[in-house]
Amino acid sequence: xxxxxxxxxxxxxxxxxxxxxxxxxxxxxxxxxxxxxxxxxxxxxxxxxxxxxxxxxxxxxxxxxxxxxxxxxxxxxxxxxxxxxxxxxxxxxxxxxxxxxxxxxxxxxxxxxxxxxxxxxxxxxxxxxxxxxxxxxxxxxxxxxxxxxxxxxxxxxxxxxxxxxxxxxxxxxxxxxxxxxxxxxxxxxxxxxxxxxxxxxxxxxxxxxxxxxxxxxxxxxxxxxxxxxxxxxxxxxxxxxxxxxxxxxxxxxxxxxxxxxxxxxxxxxxxxxxx
Amino acid sequence: xxxxxxxxxxxxxxxxxxxxxxxxxxxxxxxxxxxxxxxxxxxxxxxxxxxxxxxxxxxxxxxxxxxxxxxxxxxxxxxxxxxxxxxxxxxxxxxxxxxxxxxxxxxxxxxxxxxxxxxxxxxxxxxxxxxxxxxxxxxxxxxxxxxxxxxxxxxxxxxxxxxxxxxxxxxxxxxxxxxxxxxxxxxxxxxxxxxxxxxxxxxxxxxxxxxxxxxxxxxxxxxxxxxxxxxxxxxxxxxxxxxxxxxxxxxxxxxxxxxxxxxxxxxxxxxxxxxxxxxx
Numbered sequence: 001x002x003x004x005x006x007x008x009x010x011x012x013x014x015x016x017x018x019x020x021x022x023x024x025x026x027x028x029x030x031x032x033x034x035x036x037x038x039x040x041x042x043x044x045x046x047x048x049x050x051x052x053x054x055x056x057x058x059x060x061x062x063x064x065x066x067x068x069x070x071x072x073x074x075x076x077x078x079x080x081x082x083x084x085x086x087x088x089x090x091x092x093x094x095x096x097x098x099x100x101x102x103x104x105x106x107x108x109x110x111x112x113x114x115x116x117x118x119x120x121x122x123x124x125x126x127x128x129x130x131x132x133x134x135x136x137x138x139x140x141x142x143x144x145x146x147x148x149x150x151x152x153x154x155x156x157x158x159x160x161x162x163x164x165x166x167x168x169x170x171x172x173x174x175x176x177x178x179x180x181x182x183x184x185x186x187x188x189x190x191x192x193x194x195x196x197x198x199x200x201x202x203x204x205x206x207x208x209x210x211x212x213x214x215x216x217x218x219x220x221x222x223x224x225x226x227x228x229x230x231x232x233x234x235x236x237x238x239x240x241x242x243x244x245x246x247x248x249x250x251x252x253x254x255x256x257x258x259x260x261x262x263x264x265x266x267x268x269x270x271x272x273x274x275x
Numbered sequence: 276x277x278x279x280x281x282x283x284x285x286x287x288x289x290x291x292x293x294x295x296x297x298x299x300x301x302x303x304x305x306x307x308x309x310x311x312x313x314x315x316x317x318x319x320x321x322x323x324x325x326x327x328x329x330x331x332x333x334x335x336x337x338x339x340x341x342x343x344x345x346x347x348x349x350x351x352x353x354x355x356x357x358x359x360x361x362x363x364x365x366x367x368x369x370x371x372x373x374x375x376x377x378x379x380x381x382x383x384x385x386x387x388x389x390x391x392x393x394x395x396x397x398x399x400x401x402x403x404x405x406x407x408x409x410x411x412x413x414x415x416x417x418x419x420x421x422x423x424x425x426x427x428x429x430x431x432x433x434x435x436x437x438x439x440x441x442x443x444x445x446x447x448x449x450x451x452x453x454x455x456x457x458x459x460x461x462x463x464x465x466x467x468x469x470x471x472x473x474x475x476x477x478x479x480x481x482x483x484x485x486x487x488x489x490x491x492x493x494x495x496x497x498x499x500x501x502x503x504x505x506x507x508x509x510x511x512x513x514x515x516x517x518x519x520x521x522x523x524x525x526x527x528x529x530x531x532x533x534x535x536x537x538x539x540x541x542x543x544x545x546x547x548x549x550x551x552x553x554x555x
Contacts, residue, residue, distance in 0.1 A: 007446050008456045010363050016355035021374050024427050028389035029377070031399055035392045074298045081295035085288055093296070095539040099303050101478065102531035102538070104485025106505040107524040110512045111306045114313060114521075121309070122301075146302055207382025209488035210505070214512070227384035227488065234388060234492065243392060246385045253380035260380075261373060 032250060035243040047244040052220055053229060057248065060226040063137055063212075064205030067144025068152075072198045074145070075152025076190070082153070083160040097153050100146050105210025112143050113214040135217030140225065143211040148201030155197035156190060163189055196263040203256040207249060307528070314525035317518045325511075325522035333499040334507040335526070337415065341503065342483040345422045349479050350472070353430025357468065358460075360431075361438025362446070372435060378427045386424045387492025390417055413495030418503060421489040426479045433475035437468055474541040481534040485527060 036044065047053065081087075082094055100108065116123040116133035126133045133139050163186065171181040209227040216223040224232075226249055233242035315322050325331065356375060360368055378386065392398050394411035404411060411417045445467070449459040465472075487505040494501045498510065504527055511520035 007362055007443055007450065007459075009358055009460070013355040013359035014363075014365075016352065017359045017371065017375075020352045020356070020427075021371060024424055025374050025377055028386075028393060028424065029381075031392045032385070032389045034399075074302070077291065078295045078298060081292050085292050087292050087296075091539070093299055095535050096299060096303050096307075098535055098538060099307060099531065102481040102485075102534040103307075104487060104505045104508075104524075104527045104531070106487040106508045107310060107485070107527050107531075108306065109487075110508060110520060110524060111309050111313075114517070115306060115309055121305070146306065149302055203380045207380075207385065207488075209382065209384045209491070227382045230382075230384050230388060231492065234391065239392065239395070239397060242388055246382075246388050249382050249385055253382070253385075254377070257373065257376060257380040261376075 029250065032243055032246055035240060036247040039240050039244060043240075044244050047241050048248055052224070053226075053245055055221045056224050056226045056229040057245075059137060059140070059222075059224065060206055060249075063140040063144055063225070064202050064208075066141045067205045068148050068198050068201035070141070070145045071148030071201045072152045072194060075149055075197060076156060076194065078149075079153045079156035079160055083157055097150050100148075100150050105147075105208070106214075108146060108211040109143065109214035112146060112211065113139075116142060116215065134215050135223065137216075137223060139215040139217070140212050140223065143215050144201075144205040144208060147204055147208060147211055151200040151204065152194075152197035155193045155200065159190060159193040192263055192266045196260060199256055199260045199263060203253060203260070206252060206256075310521060310525055310528045313517065313521035316521070321518060322522045322525070325516075325519035326526060328519070330498045330502065331504075331507055331519075331523050334502045334504045334523075337418070337502065338484055338504040340415070341419050341422050342480055344419050345426055345483045346476060346480050348423060349426055349430045350476060352427070353434050353472070353475060356431040357434030357438040358464070360435045362443050375431050375435075376428050378424050379432075383425055383486065383488030384492060386489040387421050390420055390424075390493050394420075412493050413497075414501060417493035418490050418501065421493050422483050422486050425486050425489050426482045429479035429482065430472065430475035433471045433478075434468055437471045438464070441467055470541050470544050474538060477534050477537045477541060481531060484530055 039047065048057075078097070082090060082097075113134050114120050116126070116139055118124065118127045118132075118134070120134070123133050131138065133142060167185055168181045171185050172178075176184070207227055208225075209231070212225055213228055216225060216228070218224055218228060226245060230242045230245050230249075233239075233245065356371075360372060360375075391412050393400055394404060394417065395401055396405070396412075398412070411420065445463050446459050449463045454462070485505055486503075487509070490503055491506060491509070494503065494506055496502060496506060496510065498507075502510070504523060508520050508524050508527070511517075511523060
């Protein structure tokens with residue numbers, strides 16, 4: 001693919017890239033790891049195993065997983081309809097999917113809180129059913145579903161569009177029911193993209209602050225997410241403690257990113273031909 | 276004709292479409308509408324009074340200033356990264372791509388925290404900055420740096436896969452025909468990636484204007500001086516000035532809608548890019 005005659009501009013563009021990455025990404029993140037290492041390993045362990053820290057990390061992990069799960073399920077349905085069942089106004093709905101990417105998280109946060117508060121449009125019917133939406137872990141999940149929806153839809157759409165419907169016809173002609181065709185032909189093809197969307201939504205949810213901080217209620221041990229606890233520690237001038245929690249979150253982000261890169265490599269490898 | 280598996284019955288089709296639209300309405304359309312209803316709850320005059328508050332205007336100015344610095348910086352970086360990582364293969368290339376993506380996965384609060392660790396009073400460069408009378412954290416430079424971190428992948432991530440997928444044949448042909456580097460770049464490469472570049476810039480601008488978590492850590496929340504629009508929304512909301520908070524939020528939502536329209540346009544005009552974007 002690449003020609004033998006090299007194009008010009010490689011040293012300069014690589015220089016700009018490496019300098020940018022070093023200054024913007026590497027230097028700050030190594031400062032974090034460096035600060036965390038100024039804690040002795042016992043102090044580090046004591047910080048990250050303190051009950052309040054464990055509770056916040058557990059809450060962040062749990063709500064991110066739940067939010068990404070709901071977003072993935074809803075995203076599959078929405079992506080399916082957008083790709084397979086044209087309807088009037090489809091392009092408008094399609095543009096609206098990106099709203100959570102474009103809307104500032106603080107705006108999303110205060111809006112969802114107002115909607116799901118016990119006096120809000122959606123909070124009142126839920127309260128009548130005995131469900132507490134805002135100021136509970138469920139509220140955090142609702143905010144993360146909002147945030148995660150476009151990740152799921154946007155990773156599934158191109159894969160769904162690239163699937164040849166004739167494969168399903170072939171399955172039907174061989175006697176497969178619609179359910180069999182969906183679960184045994186379509187779903188396996190969608191799994192890598194589906195997992196990628198899940199992982200992206202999960203990673204975003206794990207570190208989310210703006211849309212969560214308003215709706216969560218921020219009660220220590222109950223509705224305090226890890227990024228908020230970092231903020232609290234920082235305000236109390238406990239920089240090392242904040243850095244310790246941040247290091248745990250950063251480690252999780254890094255693992256997720258590696259997983260996402262593997263998933264994306266998997267989903268772009270050519271699968272066996274349908275014949 | 277065989278009844279195909281994809282020939283869904285009309286009833287099932289309506290059921291699926293209805294369910295999908297109900298989800299979109301519940302999760303996206305209702306919140307979008309609620310912003311404007313809350314913003315105009317006190318009438319247009321109350322809305323206008325809220326967005327004309329000096330603090331809101333100062334926050335708008337700072338937000339735009341940050342965007343005007345960060346977005347062009349990302350455009351330059353994205354084009355350089357697209358050229359280096361899209362047109363060339365070298366050891367360490369995929370590591371660089373991963374590092375560029377890293378800010379996507381890092382919590383915005385962590386992004387703000389690292390700046391405090393570097394430039395804060397007790398930070399690595401804190402003493403040096405204080406001695407020279409420079410202030411980064413709790414001042415506009417910190418807000419710019421925090422925004423730069425969180426928006427860093429947006430343009431590069433759009434351009435690298437596209438420039439890689441389009442290969443170097445056209446540029447090589449231009450070179451053989453005697454074009455210089457800048458001629459090749461501006462007349463061959465840039466026209467090929469312009470819609471993807473625009474798409475990345477729209478995403479980058481939306482995030483730059485709306486970033487909250489990272490900016491919140493480093494801003495210091497000094498009203499009229501280091502408060503951006505999203506932070507102004509937070510302060511108003513926490514002061515129970517709900518209508519004013521939503522009025523300012525409606526400005527940000529308006530900008531988000533502009534971004535959505537620009538994004539849809541960038542997608543529509545780049546049918547060729549759309550397929551390539553997913554090839555990494």
